[in-house]
Amino acid sequence: MLSAEGVELFYGETQAIRHAEMLLRRGEIAAITGQSGSGKSSLLYCLAGVVPVADGEVRFQGRVLGRMDDQDLCALRREHFGFVFQYGELLPELTVDENAALPLRLLGHRKGPALAEAREVLGRLGLGKFGRRRPSQLSGGQCQRVAVARALVHKPTVVFADEPTGSLDSGNASAVLHEFLTLARSMGTAVVLVTHDRHVASRADSLYEMCDGVLVPRAREAV
Numbered sequence: 001m002l003s004a005e006g007v008e009l010f011y012g013e014t015q016a017i018r019h020a021e022m023l024l025r026r027g028e029i030a031a032i033t034g035q036s037g038s039g040k041s042s043l044l045y046c047l048a049g050v051v052p053v054a055d056g057e058v059r060f061q062g063r064v065l066g067r068m069d070d071q072d073l074c075a076l077r078r079e080h081f082g083f084v085f086q087y088g089e090l091l092p093e094l095t096v097d098e099n100a101a102l103p104l105r106l107l108g109h110r111k112g113p114a115l116a117e118a119r120e121v122l123g124r125l126g127l128g129k130f131g132r133r134r135p136s137q138l139s140g141g142q143c144q145r146v147a148v149a150r151a152l153v154h155k156p157t158v159v160f161a162d163e164p165t166g167s168l169d170s171g172n173a174s175a176v177l178h179e180f181l182t183l184a185r186s187m188g189t190a191v192v193l194v195t196h197d198r199h200v201a202s203r204a205d206s207l208y209e210m211c212d213g214v215l216v217p218r219a220r221e222a223v
């Protein structure tokens, strides 16, 4: 469904990704661990078509992202991809419901049905009562759940999650991650999860380690 074939990425003289090979199947949860600065986030951006690769190809459902024009790539990302970042990156002026409904609004859904969908997903994450609050009125864990709801509300094909629980304490991180992966699995959504946390990575179907720009597949027992 999503693949990287010989992907290379440079920032000026710095080579961030060296010939990365990866295959993500429908509904698969893949985790990428590795030291700070090893290139995990950079690979995520390549896979999501956010940065153009210097060499090699990223393919999504048979289409080479690097050969698509900006408009088509944006439309593909909007429909098929979801994103969760370390700090939820919620919009402070919108309510929780409105934040979670954003991807549907960007896809052209009317406000009422989009909010109803958002409330349904928020409810599955235990936030049914918080829809009318602003993000500033939520805890860190609740904000990350809203970010998860926003990433999944449009039932994307794949969610890219960059340290989605990195800002939370370990108990909270574990709970949010469990809810995130359970919801993604129930929707058949694939996840590429970047994390420093090897325990978090052990919940994935497939594991990779990024070592100085080189992506190395790892056996589950190695974690």
Ligand SMILES: Nc1ncnc2c1ncn2[C@@H]1O[C@H](COP(=O)(O)OP(=O)(O)OP(=O)(O)O)[C@@H](O)[C@H]1O
Residues within 6 Å of the ligand: 011, 014, 016, 034, 035, 036, 037, 038, 039, 040, 041, 042, 043, 210
């Ligand atoms: N915009 C940029 N311009 C120049 N160099 C960059 C840029 N972004 C990242 N880098 C460099 O590319 C390399 C990989 O960075 P990247 O953020 O992908 O690593 P990471 O494994 O995600 O790190 P962390 O776990 O700390 O987030 C690092 O050497 C970093 O300094």
